[in-house]
Amino acid sequence: MWIRLRRSLNGFYNRVDPLIVRCIGHKRLYTFHSPGVAECIPAIPTDYRLTVQECVTLWTRHFQLRGVSEPRLSSQYIIAHLLGVKTLESLGQDRLAEFLTHKQMEQTWKLCTRRLTRMPVQYVIEEWDFRDLTLKMSPPVFIPRPETEELVGLMLADLQVKQGTGVSEEANLRCLEVGCGTGAISLSLLNSLPQLRAIALDKNKDAVELTVENAHSLGLQDRLEVHHMDVIRDADMIVRMCSPVSVLVSNPPYLFSEDMASLDPEVHKFEDHDALDGGVDGMQVIRHILTLAPQLLSNNGRVYLEVDPRHPPFIQLWAEGGERGLRYVHTHHDFTGRPRFCVLENDNATYIKTRTSI
């Protein structure tokens, strides 16, 4: 009797749900798998087909209903990916009006259902772009952020200026990345600088494997070494194995521990917290990197860091505190105007060759 009552209620909802009727105009679009409208997943239409545009609209509405962030973009990226393109913008109007095959609709439903769990789009489609590269993405390895693209741009601009001065040792340009994640920074540098050799480190085994996989996909594996190492625990081994390098780069975990709990579900539920949490003041890993930098860098070698907007003044203060072995060069702002990147240079004149405590 209870089941019969629920079925008739479902039928009622199906007939009068204004959102569904406005959306496509077809009845009986929804079936209910558990109590409550909020829990439903739209049923795949079996007796008719949807066009690309209709499918995007349907899932946009559904993501909105379920409170999923960026509903339209999520829907567009997922369906574009299934159609073999990066963005829907690259399809013409006629393709948007084409019908999806049943197989494509099944794939759409499968991927969009994953997005309903608040899984980031990049993990749903298992890839994303970073500058001119397409990289594989896989949870829980940290997804590269758009700000970090600027970090690479900044480094390339500096390195190209250096090359212009004809310094011959740049023929053996070596770069070390701490916390490589998907390999975005190292691979992007390798792709743009044919003479560069890079070493990438990460304390997470999944990140190491993913970086290696991405390197192979891009044909850059010959100029990249990837090691499963922790910059804090394996500091001595890192110095022995890797120095000297001309460039040290990192996008280290820099969030404040107290901010971790208020992160969006996309970040909090799916990405590696070790790649985000920088301790009480967000600078735990940054400190270790800066301490090691003078031992790792060659003369006039530089360290580039992406940080929280609150960090640059403290890092500058620390560097100018004397006898750190590093000279503070500049704070660069990101495209939103936030202080985001710190550049420091090896300064042997002031360096005392003992581990300085902070």
Place this chain on the structure above:
Amino acid sequence: MFSKSFVNRICQAIWRITWVPSVQHPRFIVPAVGIGKVQAAGKKDYIDLPALNEDELDEQFVRGSGPGGQATNKTSNCVVLRHNPTGIVVKCHQTRSVETNRKRARQIMREKLEVIYKGEESDILKNKKESIQRKQDKRKKANENLVKKRLFKEALMADSKSVDDRG
């Protein structure tokens, strides 16, 4: 290094001083390239495009009001570029990379400025006209060929029919 509350107090002050969202013009770092003759998107010939002065441009992004960076994972990477002297606005979200969208927005801006500055003499407009003309010529020729083929076939059938009649 410092106590948490001290850090927070200093940060509030410094953030107010150094970070003013969406008013600053962050310098877009572009590797030194020759300005002047640039290959316009998709065209074979090299076209003189006007150089852009970053000081005359305003850029807008959707990145939220929080600290950004690692704290958020948003996939919106639409770039809105405004050229202040002319008021031209270019929106670009063609790719999934913000940096690529920024570069493309600038390229599109340069093409639009070329049209504005050169008017009738614009190379971009000329190229467009030429390509439309080429397409029309191609279509015309294709149609003519079809007509020729049809007439030939009809003539062939008429010939074979008259042979049958005679035989």
